[in-house]
Structure formats: structure tokens, C-alpha cells
Amino acid sequence: MKVRSDIVVIGGGLAGITAAMRAASLGREVTVIRKAYGATAVGCGAFDVLGTHGGDLLHSAFDLRKGAQYAPPHDLFRLITRRPAHPYALFVEQDEGSEKAVWKSFRPRFDVAASFILDRLAKAGYELEGSAEAITPHPTAMGTLRWTNFAPVSIHRGNVNGWRKGGVVFVGIDGVDTFDxxxxxxxxxxxxxxxxxxxxGSFDARTVTLPWGRKQGGMTPAEVARELDDPERRESFVAAVESELAGQDADHLVMAPVLGIDSHAETLHLLEKRTGARVCEPIIPAPHAIHGLRLQKALDRALESAGVxxxxxxxxxxxxAGSVIRMLRGEGDDGPFEAEARRFVLATGRFFGGGLVSQNGMRETVFNLPIYHGGRPVRERPPFALLRERYWSRQPAFEAGLRAGRDLRPVDGTGRVAYANLHAAGSILGGFDLAADGTGQGVDALTGYEAGSLAAKDVQA
Amino acid sequence: MNRKRFLTYAFLAKYYFGHHLGRLLPSRRKPGGGLDKFLENYRADRIQALTPEERAALPDMQSCVSCGLCTSSCVLTAPPGNLTETPPIDPRAVAVSYSRAIPEFWSLRGVVERCKGCGLCEEVCPTDTPLLRMVRFIDDKSRESAPA
Structure with missing residues (x-):
């Protein structure tokens, strides 16, 4: 198979699809090449923009008593001061020097990118609520609170700051053990x-038995969710929840996150109508989260309607040819394929997505680009320099990635642009720690949108 | 060199040369002798030999991280009715089975027998786990190893 388009995006997660849709919205012909699902498809559902205090592991340290202690201008300033290689630093005017000025230069650019992708996700049936200006606490399946900026409706309805006094009931499913x-x-x-x-208010826990029976040995949320996409099953499930809650003081239901994959919103609204309670799903951690799978499927739908x-x-x-990439070669479902394009966007993610592999050191898998940390290629440093013995300290191995300037073109081992027609987006870019920074999805949206814009502009030029 | 050390080396030398010279002679294997006794000892454990190709393929089969995406795309786990099947079907159970000993593979027979080989699980797998190859491998090995 031979594909020819203006732009080829490698990687089909949040960053790659944002880049592809942005370039398509500028009238370019775009192809996305993806080997399989990646980290986006197993995400927990939170959409972090500035999740922590400037790169401290502080999700749990936010305290309801003091509000969220969240001050975006301060947090962003601290983040890029402590992590100068953070991709956000490419999107602010640092000469201004003050916290407010940095935020003022960042905010409009972020808003354009975020509203682009959030708008298309909403049209594809996956609505996110929230704001970069605020951070809200949502229950997790462990009964802790996870703070994030944006969350899908089913999670955002669990924002405990918005809970009114009354009964809170956790509703589990017999056989789904990930939610105790x-x-x-x-x-x-x-x-x-x-x-x-x-x-x-009061707290209680209930367990609903699926009317059509359960699987031996337990089920994952995704398995039950697939069942609830069926209207008849949904109806009988909601009836079962209703009868389980009869006589119960329930103003808020924290439902097992199984409400459906493609049509979870319908189940949620039906439950709210029947029980009169406000229904939410908790955030659950990978590997069995369902929110990520919903997001991925919505991204795929959005991509399709964008004509990519x-x-x-x-x-x-x-x-x-020299510093210009002409063509990608590979192996597809129907045999070998070639993809020609004038511009390429690399959005392959890190270790889970397959953009980086760890084999005798770190390696970028498609173009063999050098991996940077702290302004130097990691190859030049001994392996132990990438790991710190204290578990909670910053781990260079998890901050390493490609290095790029404001044009998002990754650089080679000498610091010069590696390929004139290659941009990078998403977590393949280094300088931030996905788990610790709480900026993962913000980086995907911002760099994806920017890489899409730049590649489209280049094609025109 | 003291006497003890000398005897030790002499003992080792006798068996070293004896073993290699013995290997040059035509086989004198008696039925019920060493190898048969050895295999007999392990028969109860249903351990079986792997071909070099099978052994070479094992590392690929160990890439599963149990993310569960295969389960949510498998046609066999699709509704309706999948939840009450016995034994439960789950491609992930196949994918994580490398951690089991081959003699235990028979417990997955109910899963691999029903696999239709559509390959949707492999299509979504982030870590390129060769699920279809594993299904065939498990099917193969569990035929021989199933307890009577």
C-alpha cells in the first residue's frame, strides 16, 4: 500500500489526533499512522493542565480546607522555573519575568488549543468540564480525592466541592472487584x-447484582460497560439499582465506573432520572480504567469526521534526503506500506505508547533521535545519573524525551534541528514527568495543536 | 599441593575424561536407565520439551502489561451473554499466561478453544503481545499436558 498526503502524523493518541485534526482544519490532507492504542486509551479520565504546585507531587496534598491552594500564574511560573525544559516553557514569554505576565502569555495560547480539541470531543460525544483557572477534587475508587482541571461529565459530577448536604451512596457491582x-x-x-x-452528610455502600448474571472470577469495568451500551440491559440495570436503593437517603451516587463505553451518558441520565440523585463515576487508576478507552474512541470518531x-x-x-524526510516505510495489516508526505509529526508517546524503548539505554523508536535530559543527550551520561534512589524524588528517566525549540522540531545530538520537516508533539517531548507534574493532557493538547498548525503552515510555504 | 587437593583433582579428572571418552563410544543406553529414570521422575509434573523456535518466541509473549484493552475489544467478550460463559473468556488471561508453567496451560483450554482468531485483540494491544500466537501455543501445549 502506498499513501500520499500533505502531512503524516505518527501516533494516534491525544497529541497525535489533536495535531492531525488541527492540520486538517487548515485544509491539509492528513494521514495518521498508528500501531495500536497507547497511553491515552488507558488513562484515568483526568485532564491535567497544571495539576500540582510547580512539579511537586501534590495531588493529595491539596486540601479542601484551604481551597485548592491553586494559583495558576504562580504554579506555572514555579513549574517552568524548576523545569526549564518543560514544553510549557516554549509557549510563554519569559522575558516578562513576572508570574502574571507569564500566565498572560500562556493562557490565550492554551485556551485556543484546549477549546479546539474539547469542542471536537464534545461533538464526538465526549464532553469535558472544567477550566485551566480552577482545579477540582473528584473521588477515586479508593475513596481518595484526585484533583484535576478538566474531567469528563461523569467524573466532574463528583466534584465534592459542589456536593450538597445529604446522603452519599457508593454503588458497586457484584463481580467488579476494582471498586471496593x-x-x-x-x-x-x-x-x-x-x-x-x-x-x-451520611455515607453508605451498596452492591448491585447484574440481573443477567455475572462472570466467574470477576469482571473488568470495560466488560460490564460493554453490556450497558445495550438499551435493554441498561434499562434492567437501572431498575436493579433503583430497587437496591429503595428507602435509602441518596443525594449523591458514586457509581461503579461501568456505565457504558459508547453511550455511558445515557445510562447516567437514566439513573439520575430514576433515582433523583446526582450520579458520578469515580476516577479509577489504570490498567482497568474505562475513561481512557472512552476518550480514545471519541478521538477516533472525531478524527473520522475531520476527514483524516x-x-x-x-x-x-x-x-x-539530507535533512528532509521523504517517506516512511512499515508493515501494515495488509502487508508492507509506504507513506509519503511533505511534513511529519511525531506523537508516539513514551514507553507505554512505544515512542521510547529502554534497551541498553533509552532509544527513540522511529527516527532514532537522541533523548535529552537536563539539556544534554542521556547517552553522554552514565545510566545511574537517570535514576535517583529516593522513590519520590524527581526521576530523570521519567522526564527524559526529545528536545525541541519553539518550532517543535526535535534536535539531533549536537543541538541542531534533526529534520527540517519533522515536528514532535505530546509526551515524546521531554522536560516533564507525566506522573508527577500533572500537566500531561495539557501538554498533549497544546503541543499537538501547535505541531498541527506549524506543519500545515509549512506545507503552504 | 597437599594430598587432599591432589585426590580431589584426580577424582574430577577421572570423571571429566571418562565422560568425554564415553561419549565417543556407541550408545550403551539401557531402557529404564538414567535418562528414562530422569524423565519418569518429571512425568507427573507434565513438563515437556520446547523446540528452539518456541523458546525464541517466549520473550515476545512476555510483553503483556495487563492493561485490559484486548478484553474490551474481543468479539467473544462482546455482549450479550459473554458474562455467564463458563469458563470465562478473557484474552488478557491468555496474554498474562506466560507467568504460568506450561503444565498449567490446560486451565486455559476453555478460552483458547473458543478463540475465533479475528485478531482484534492484537490490533489494540499497546505492547505488541502476539496474542494469536500465544493462543496457538497454549492450545498446542495444553493438549499434551492436560491431566487425565
Whole structure:
């Protein structure tokens, strides 16, 4: 198979699809090449923009008593001061020097990128609520609170700051062991009491038995969710929840995150209508989260309606003339394929997505670009320099990635632009720690949008 | 060199040369002798030999990180009715089975027998786990190893 387009994007997660849709919205012909799902498809559902205090592991340290202690201008300033290689630093005017000025230069650019992708996701049936200006606390399946900027509707309805006094009931499913309702309810009530939010009301836990039976040995949320996409099953499930809650004081339901994959919103609204309670799903951690799978499927739908071609294939090599990439070669479902384009966007993610592999040191898998940390290629440093013995300290190995300037063109080992027609987007870019920074999805949206714009502009030029 | 050390080396030398010279002679294997006794000892454990190709393929099969995306795309786990099947079907159970000993593969027979080989699981797998190859491998090995 031979594909020819203006722009080829390698990688089909949040960053790659944002880049592809942005370039397509500027009238370019775009192809996305993806080997399989990546990290986006197993995400927990949170959409972090500035999740922590400037790169401290502080998700859990936010405290209801003091509000969220969230001050975006301050947090962004601290983040890029402490992590000068953070991709956000490419999007601010640092000469201004003050926290407010830095935020003022960042905010409009972020808003354009975020509203672009959030708008298209909403049209594809996946609505996110929230703001870069605020951070909100949502229950997790363990009964802790996870703070994030944007969250899909089903999670955002669990924003405990918005809970009115009344009964909170955790509803689990017999056979879905990833959500221990008794534990979660006990944990969250204790946490809210400790943080001075006594008006949260009473807490209880219930378990619903699926009317059509359960699987031996347990089920993942995704398995039950697939069942609930069926209207009849949804109806009988909601009836089962209703009868389980009969006589119960329930103003808020924290439902097992199984409400459906493609049509979870319908289940949610039906539950709210029947029970009269406000229904939310907790954030659950990978590997069995369902929110990521919903996001990925919505991205795929959005990509399709943007008229972007999606090819499932492994990129195995490329042809370049000097510093210009001509063509990618690889292996697809229907045999070998070649993809020609004038501009390329690399959005292959890190270790889970397959953009980086760790084999005798770190390696970028498509173009063999050098991996940087702290302004130097990691190859030049001994392996132990990438790891710190303290678990919670900053781990260079998880901050390493490609290095690029404001044009998002990755550089080679000498610091010069590696390929004139290659841009990088998403977590393949180094300088930030996905788990610790709380900026992962913000980086994807911002760099994806920018890489799409730049590649489209280049094609025109 | 003291006497003890000398005897030790002499003992080792006798068996070293004896073993290699013995290998040059035509096989004198008696039925019920060493190798048969050895294999007999392990028969109860249902351990079986792997071909070099099978052994070479094992590392690929160990790439599963149990993310569960295959389960949510498998046609066999699709509704309706999948949840009550016995034994439960789950491609992930196949993918993580490298951590089991081959003699235990028979417990996955119910899963691999029903696999239709559509390959949707491989298509979504982030870590390129060769699920279809594993299904064939498990099918193969579990035929021989199933307890009577």
C-alpha cells in the first residue's frame, strides 16, 4: 500500500489526533499512522493542565480546607522555573519575568488549543468540564480525592466541592472487584471529615447484582460497560439499582465506573432520572480504567469526521534526503506500506505508547533521535545519573524525551534541528514527568495543536 | 599441593575424561536407565520439551502489561451473554499466561478453544503481545499436558 498526503502524523493518541485534526482544519490532507492504542486509551479520565504546585507531587496534598491552594500564574511560573525544559516553557514569554505576565502569555495560547480539541470531543460525544483557572477534587475508587482541571461529565459530577448536604451512596457491582465500595465510602467520609467538610452528610455502600448474571472470577469495568451500551440491559440495570436503593437517603451516587463505553451518558441520565440523585463515576487508576478507552474512541470518531485517514501499521524505517524526510516505510495489516508526505509529526508517546524503548539505554523508536535530559543527550551520561534512589524524588528517566525549540522540531545530538520537516508533539517531548507534574493532557493538547498548525503552515510555504 | 587437593583433582579428572571418552563410544543406553529414570521422575509434573523456535518466541509473549484493552475489544467478550460463559473468556488471561508453567496451560483450554482468531485483540494491544500466537501455543501445549 502506498499513501500520499500533505502531512503524516505518527501516533494516534491525544497529541497525535489533536495535531492531525488541527492540520486538517487548515485544509491539509492528513494521514495518521498508528500501531495500536497507547497511553491515552488507558488513562484515568483526568485532564491535567497544571495539576500540582510547580512539579511537586501534590495531588493529595491539596486540601479542601484551604481551597485548592491553586494559583495558576504562580504554579506555572514555579513549574517552568524548576523545569526549564518543560514544553510549557516554549509557549510563554519569559522575558516578562513576572508570574502574571507569564500566565498572560500562556493562557490565550492554551485556551485556543484546549477549546479546539474539547469542542471536537464534545461533538464526538465526549464532553469535558472544567477550566485551566480552577482545579477540582473528584473521588477515586479508593475513596481518595484526585484533583484535576478538566474531567469528563461523569467524573466532574463528583466534584465534592459542589456536593450538597445529604446522603452519599457508593454503588458497586457484584463481580467488579476494582471498586471496593465499603472501603471507598469509609475512606472518603474520613477524608472529608478530616479536611473539615463535615456537611458532606451520611455515607453508605451498596452492591448491585447484574440481573443477567455475572462472570466467574470477576469482571473488568470495560466488560460490564460493554453490556450497558445495550438499551435493554441498561434499562434492567437501572431498575436493579433503583430497587437496591429503595428507602435509602441518596443525594449523591458514586457509581461503579461501568456505565457504558459508547453511550455511558445515557445510562447516567437514566439513573439520575430514576433515582433523583446526582450520579458520578469515580476516577479509577489504570490498567482497568474505562475513561481512557472512552476518550480514545471519541478521538477516533472525531478524527473520522475531520476527514483524516487512519492507517494501522508499524513504522519500521524511513527515507530521508539530507535533512528532509521523504517517506516512511512499515508493515501494515495488509502487508508492507509506504507513506509519503511533505511534513511529519511525531506523537508516539513514551514507553507505554512505544515512542521510547529502554534497551541498553533509552532509544527513540522511529527516527532514532537522541533523548535529552537536563539539556544534554542521556547517552553522554552514565545510566545511574537517570535514576535517583529516593522513590519520590524527581526521576530523570521519567522526564527524559526529545528536545525541541519553539518550532517543535526535535534536535539531533549536537543541538541542531534533526529534520527540517519533522515536528514532535505530546509526551515524546521531554522536560516533564507525566506522573508527577500533572500537566500531561495539557501538554498533549497544546503541543499537538501547535505541531498541527506549524506543519500545515509549512506545507503552504 | 597437599594430598587432599591432589585426590580431589584426580577424582574430577577421572570423571571429566571418562565422560568425554564415553561419549565417543556407541550408545550403551539401557531402557529404564538414567535418562528414562530422569524423565519418569518429571512425568507427573507434565513438563515437556520446547523446540528452539518456541523458546525464541517466549520473550515476545512476555510483553503483556495487563492493561485490559484486548478484553474490551474481543468479539467473544462482546455482549450479550459473554458474562455467564463458563469458563470465562478473557484474552488478557491468555496474554498474562506466560507467568504460568506450561503444565498449567490446560486451565486455559476453555478460552483458547473458543478463540475465533479475528485478531482484534492484537490490533489494540499497546505492547505488541502476539496474542494469536500465544493462543496457538497454549492450545498446542495444553493438549499434551492436560491431566487425565
Amino acid at each position: 465500595t465499603a472501603f471507598a465510602s469509609r475512606s472518603l467520609s474520613a477524608l472529608l471529615a478530616e479536611q473539615g467538610s463535615a456537611d458532606a 485517514r487512519l492507517v494501522q501499521a508499524h513504522v519500521a524505517g524511513f527515507d530521508a
